[in-house]
């Protein structure tokens with residue numbers, strides 16, 4: 410074979426390889442444009458300070474004072490990410506900001522993010538977003554709550570808008586079909602939804618969110634037929650029909666339930682001991698029941714929950730030059746400092 414023939418043959422062979430590489434580079438680039446989140450985004454951006462370690466210190470100290478912060482932070486991240494994406498818009502104070510919306514009235518954990526932000530700002534001013542602090546703090550809380558550790562992605566920027574009327578989160582009467590629709594709008598599947606609802610294995614609700622299930626469900630004069638009768642009796646004693654006191658009810662009725670993030674939530678659903686309407690419906694609706702059954706009986710919950718939390722944390726994020734890095738999580742930057 411002459412040398413010109415050999416080089417022509419090599420060119421023909423190389424062409425698809427080059428095309429493939431180009432496609433790969435372009436796809437990656439496009440991917441980066443869609444979401445530039447990455448693990449360890451702050452590595453090297455704050456000198457020798459380790460941002461994730463600082464946040465872990467704050468969350469751990471708070472956890473030992475009050476282990477219910479695990480539930481608080483999980484719900485905070487969910488309520489942030491589902492409104493305008495994970496942009497810390499939930500943290501902004503104001504007479505009509507997201508936190509004033511009815512669905513957010515009992516949200517907790519704002520002060521934990523404030524504390525982490527104050528320390529981080531001292532060692533690394535204007536670099537670490539409040540949105541990332543929520544994601545990092547929640548990851549640490551999951552670990553402390555016994556849910557295992559996942560690598561958290563960072564690189565989010567903070568949003569500029571926070572309005573109560575943007576809050577379209579569902580309340581205690583939410584059904585599975587309408588919840589699936591809402592999650593789909595955020596790019597999450599019904600399976601993602603069932604896995605994320607595993608967060609209800611920690612934390613509490615109030616009688617006002619479940620009374621409709623206990624006395625006159627759908628005007629039948631009886632409790633919701635899908636509640637275990639023993640549980641219904643117990644809940645009725647905690648939540649008397651005509652009492653105006655809004656008592657606390659654990660979302661997971663196992664003895665250590667409300668403090669440990671595990672698959673006991675799904676086990677409870679399988680025996681009709683779900684507390685919120687959405688919880689029990691997951692086990693009764695055919696479209697979600699299979700996933701509930703699988704999670705109740707497998708050891709897979711932590712890994713699945715970690716993956717779903719990473720997905721939740723990537724919803725409609727602002728990156729690059731979008732948004733801002735707020736200096737105080739509760740207020741937009743003044744024009745001169747942004």
Ligand code: HEM
Nearest residue numbers: 480483484487515580581583588605608612613614615618
């Ligand atoms: C269809 C979706 C969901 C609905 C309808 C829903 C509804 C609710 C309701 C009604 C409460 C009780 C609030 C109260 O009475 O104060 C609650 C609590 C809670 N939710 Fe959800 N939720 C959903 C999804 C999620 C997700 C995806 C997460 C986290 C990943 C989450 C985490 C929590 C936690 C941890 C609590 C307890 C909060 C505390 O103890 O302060 N929820 N949820």
